[in-house]
Amino acid sequence: MVFDIEMIRQRYAGMPQAVAQIRKATGSALTLAEKILLTHLHDKGQQPVFRRGEDYVNFAPDRVAMQDATAQMALLQFMNAGRSRVAVPSTVHCDHLILADSGAGNDLPAARETNKEVYDFLASVSNKYGIGFWRPGAGIIHQVVLENYAFPGGMMIGTDSHTPNAGGLGMIAVGVGGADAADVMSGMPWELKMPRLIGVKLTGRLNGWASPKDVILKLAGILTVKGGTNAIIEYFGEGAATLSATGKATICNMGAEVGATTSLFPYDRKMADYLRATGRAEVAELADEIARECLTADTAVLEHPERYYDRVIEIDLSALEPYINGPFTPDAAAPISEFVRIAREKGYPERMEVGLIGSCTNSSYEDLTRAASVARQAAEKGLKVQAEYIITPGSEQVRYTAERDGLLADLEAIGGVVMANACGACIGQWKRHTDDPKRANSIVTSFNRNFAARNDGNPATHAFVASPELTTALTIAGRITFNPLTDTLVNERGENVRLDAPQGHELPAKGFAVDDPGYQAPAEDGSSVEVAISPESQRLQRLEPFAAWDGDDYEDLRLLIKAQGKCTTDHISAAGPWLRFRGHLENISDNLLMGATNAFNGGAVNSVLNPLTGDYEKVSSVAKAYKTAGMGSIVVAQENYGEGSSREHAAMEPRFLNVKAVLAQSFARIHETNLKKQGMLALTFAHKEDWNKVREDDRVSILGLKAFAPGRPLTVVLRHADGTEETFEANHTYNALQIEWFKAGSALNLISKNTK
Numbered sequence: 001m002v003f004d005i006e007m008i009r010q011r012y013a014g015m016p017q018a019v020a021q022i023r024k025a026t027g028s029a030l031t032l033a034e035k036i037l038l039t040h041l042h043d044k045g046q047q048p049v050f051r052r053g054e055d056y057v058n059f060a061p062d063r064v065a066m067q068d069a070t071a072q073m074a075l076l077q078f079m080n081a082g083r084s085r086v087a088v089p090s091t092v093h094c095d096h097l098i099l100a101d102s103g104a105g106n107d108l109p110a111a112r113e114t115n116k117e118v119y120d121f122l123a124s125v126s127n128k129y130g131i132g133f134w135r136p137g138a139g140i141i142h143q144v145v146l147e148n149y150a151f152p153g154g155m156m157i158g159t160d161s162h163t164p165n166a167g168g169l170g171m172i173a174v175g176v177g178g179a180d181a182a183d184v185m186s187g188m189p190w191e192l193k194m195p196r197l198i199g200v201k202l203t204g205r206l207n208g209w210a211s212p213k214d215v216i217l218k219l220a221g222i223l224t225v226k227g228g229t230n231a232i233i234e235y236f237g238e239g240a241a242t243l244s245a246t247g248k249a250t251i252c253n254m255g256a257e258v259g260a261t262t263s264l265f266p267y268d269r270k271m272a273d274y275l276r277a278t279g280r281a282e283v284a285e286l287a288d289e290i291a292r293e294c295l296t297a298d299t300a301v302l303e304h305p306e307r308y309y310d311r312v313i314e315i316d317l318s319a320l321e322p323y324i325n326g327p328f329t330p331d332a333a334a335p336i337s338e339f340v341r342i343a344r345e346k347g348y349p350e351r352m353e354v355g356l357i358g359s360c361t362n363s364s365y366e367d368l369t370r371a372a373s374v375a376r377q378a379a380e381k382g383l384k385v386q387a388e389y390i391i392t393p394g395s396e397q398v399r400y401t402a403e404r405d406g407l408l409a410d411l412e413a414i415g416g417v418v419m420a421n422a423c424g425a426c427i428g429q430w431k432r433h434t435d436d437p438k439r440a441n442s443i444v445t446s447f448n449r450n451f452a453a454r455n456d457g458n459p460a461t462h463a464f465v466a467s468p469e470l471t472t473a474l475t476i477a478g479r480i481t482f483n484p485l486t487d488t489l490v491n492e493r494g495e496n497v498r499l500d501a502p503q504g505h506e507l508p509a510k511g512f513a514v515d516d517p518g519y520q521a522p523a524e525d526g527s528s529v530e531v532a533i534s535p536e537s538q539r540l541q542r543l544e545p546f547a548a549w550d551g552d553d554y555e556d557l558r559l560l561i562k563a564q565g566k567c568t569t570d571h572i573s574a575a576g577p578w579l580r581f582r583g584h585l586e587n588i589s590d591n592l593l594m595g596a597t598n599a600f601n602g603g604a605v606n607s608v609l610n611p612l613t614g615d616y617e618k619v620s621s622v623a624k625a626y627k628t629a630g631m632g633s634i635v636v637a638q639e640n641y642g643e644g645s646s647r648e649h650a651a652m653e654p655r656f657l658n659v660k661a662v663l664a665q666s667f668a669r670i671h672e673t674n675l676k677k678q679g680m681l682a683l684t685f686a687h688k689e690d691w692n693k694v695r696e697d698d699r700v701s702i703l704g705l706k707a708f709a710p711g712r713p714l715t716v717v718l719r720h721a722d723g724t725e726e727t728f729e730a731n732h733t734y735n736a737l738q739i740e741w742f743k744a745g746s747a748l749n750l751i752s753k754n755t756k
Contacts, residue, residue: 087187155171
C-alpha cells in the first residue's frame with residue numbers, strides 16, 4: 001500500500017507551476033530548500049519574498065508524525081481543539097517506551113504489559129481522530145516514516161528532534177513540540193522563522209572504513225552544537241549522488257546535533273531506487289517527471305553556491321576518515337587518526353564496556369550489512385567481541401529482512417544481542433547490567449547524542465558516537481583506542497589478524513519482506529470511539545488550560561535556578577524512567593531541571609536554595625513551594641539552553657510549576673518555540689555578561705510587558721538581598737502572534753478562544 005498517494009499526486013501536479021511563479025516573483029534562481037518551503041506557504045497568495053533569519057512565515061505541512069512519548073501530550077492538547085478528525089495525514093509510532101534489557105523476545109512483551117494503558121490511549125485516540133497507529137515493535141518512528149511516508153519535495157513536522165531523517169528522501173522534515181503538531185492537526189498554519197541556508201558541497205566518493213555517518217560527525221565538529229541553529233543544511237554536489245538514500249537519511253538525522261532546523265538532499269537515482277524497493281514505484285515515477293525543475297537546486301545555484309547560500313562548506317568524501325565524536329557532546333569530533341592520542345591525553349577510560357548499534361540514525365538494512373560484514377570476518381578470523389554488543393534494528397521490515405538474509409545470525413555469532421525495534425538505550429531506555437552504575441567507563445554507539453548520563457543514567461559514562469561498522473570493530477577489540485585501519489588483533493589461536501574494510505548492500509538483493517509491519521488503520525468514522533483515560537491513572541492526565549497573563553509586569557520573581565554550562569532538554573526534563581509520566585504533567589514535573597548544574601551551592605545538581613526555608617532542596621520541590629505560596633519564579637541559563645530533544649515537557653513543566661520566564665544567553669530553536677507556545681517568556685541577555693550579575697537570593701522583575709511588542713526589549717531589575725539593585729535589558733524574538741499566545745496563556749488557549 002502506498003500511503004497518501006492522492007495527496008502526493010496533487011502536490012506534484014501543482015509544483016512545477018508554483019516553482020516557476022516563485023522564481024519569477026523572487027527574480028532569482030532557487031535552492032531546493034526554497035522550492036519546498038515556498039510551495040508550502042499557508043497563504044497561497046502571499047508574496048514569496050522573506051528575509052532569512054528574520055521573518056516568521058506560516059507554512060502548511062503535508063503531514064504530522066508523533067512518537068509515543070511526545071504523542072501523549074500532543075494528542076491531549078489536540079483533544080481540546082474541538083475537531084472530529086485531523087486536518088492532515090498523521091501517525092503515531094510506539095518506539096520510545098520499550099525498555100532494552102535482555103533482548104527483543106522478553107523486552108517487547110514486557111513493554112506491552114507495562115505500558116498497556118498508554119498504548120490503549122494512543123490506539124484509541126488515533127482510532128477516533130483518523131490517525132494511523134504503528135504498534136510497539138513496528139519500529140523507530142524515523143525509519144518507519146522513511147519506509148512509508150517520506151517523499152521528495154514534501155514537508156512534514158514531527159514531535160521528535162530527529163524528524164529531519166526524512167531529508168534522506170528530499171523532504172523538508174522538522175522536529176517540533178507537541179503544540180505545533182496539535183496546531184497543524186487542527187488545520188492551523190505552522191509558524192517558522194525563515195531559515196538561513198547552509199550549503200554543503202560533497203565531492204568524491206566514500207571508501208574503506210568511511211561511512212555516511214562520518215560526514216555528519218565531521219560536520220558537527222565544524223559547525224558545533226549550535227552552528228546550524230535557525231538554518232537548513234542543504235547538501236549538493238557529485239558526491240551526494242553516490243550516497244544511498246538511507247545514508248543520506250543518517251546525515252540528515254544527526255543534523256539535529258548542530259541545531260539545524262532540518263537537512264535535505266536533492267532527489268536522485270538512489271532515492272528512486274529506495275522508493276521502488278519500499279513499494280512506492282509510483283512516487284518515484286511521479287518524482288522523476290518533475291525532478292529537474294522542482295526537486296533539485298537550480299543550475300545557477302550549483303554553479304555559484306556562494307551567491308545563494310549563507311555559508312558554503314565543502315567535504316571531500318574520498319579523503320574522509322572515520323570519526324569518533326565525544327564524550328559528553330556530539331560536536332567533540334576527532335578523525336580516527338587523531339583519536340587515540342586525544343583519548344590518552346585526556347585520560348578517557350580505554351577499556352570499552354559496551355558497543356551499541358542501531359537507533360534512528362543508523363538502523364537501516366545497509367547499516368546492518370556493513371556491521372555484519374565486520375562480524376562475519378571476525379568470526380572467520382577467530383575473533384569475538386570483548387565487550388557487550390547490542391543491536392537494534394530500525395523497523396520490523398528491516399529486522400525481518402535482516403534475519404532472512406542471515407545478518408542477525410552473523411551479529412549474534414560473535415556475541416551480539418538483538419533488542420526490540422525501538423529507541424532503547426539511545427534515549428536512556430536501557431536497563432544496563434553493570435557492576436557499578438557510578439563508575440567511570442567508556443561505551444561506543446552508532447547513536448546521535450552522547451550527553452552525560454543520557455544512555456544509562458551514569459554521568460561518568462564516556463559515550464562516544466561512531467558508525468555501526470566502526471562501533472562493531474571497537475567492540476571486537478574491547479578498547480576505544482583500537483584503529484582498524486592500522487592495528488591488528490590477537491585471535492583465539494594467538495595469531496595477529498587485521499579486520500578488512502566493511503562491505504555492504506544498500507538494498508536487499510531479494511527485496512524487503514515482512515509478515516506483520518505493525519500498522520493499525522483508524523476507523524472511517526471515529527465518532528463512537530471512546531478515548532481510554534482512567535481518572536485514577538498515574539500516567540495519563542487530561543490537561544487544564546494554563547492561566548492567561550494578568551496584564552501586569554512580573555514583579556519580584558524568585559530565582560529558581562541559575563543554570564551553569566550545558567543545559568539540554570535531558571537536563572530540564574529527563575527521559576529514561578521518567579518516560580512513563582509523559583502523559584501526566586503533574587507527575588512528570590517532579591523531574592524539573594533535576595540534571596541542571598546550579599551556579600551556586602558548589603555546582604550541585606538538583607539542589608537549589610529555598611529562601612522560604614533556608615534549605616537546599618530539589619528544583620521541583622522549590623518550584624512547588626513558590627507556586628503554593630503564590631509566587632512566580634524565573635530560570636536563568638547560559639548558551640543554547642534547551643539543546644537536544646523536541647520534548648515540550650521541558651517547557652510545560654516549568655509553566656505548570658508557575659515559572660514565568662527563562663532568561664538565557666541563547667536558546668536552541670525548538671525549545672524557544674516550545675516556551676512561547678506554552679505562554680512563557682523566553683528572553684535573552686542583551687549583554688551576555690549580565691548573567692554574572694544574578695545572585696542566588698535575588699528577586700527579579702521583568703518590566704515593559706504592558707507595552708510588549710516585536711523588537712522592543714524588556715527591562716530586567718535584580719533586587720539583591722543587600723538592598724542594592726541592578727538593571728539591564730533583555731531581548732526577545734516574539735512576533736505579534738506569539739505575543740498573543742503569551743497574553744492568552746498559551747497558543748492552544750488562543751486557538752480555542754478563536755474557534756468558539
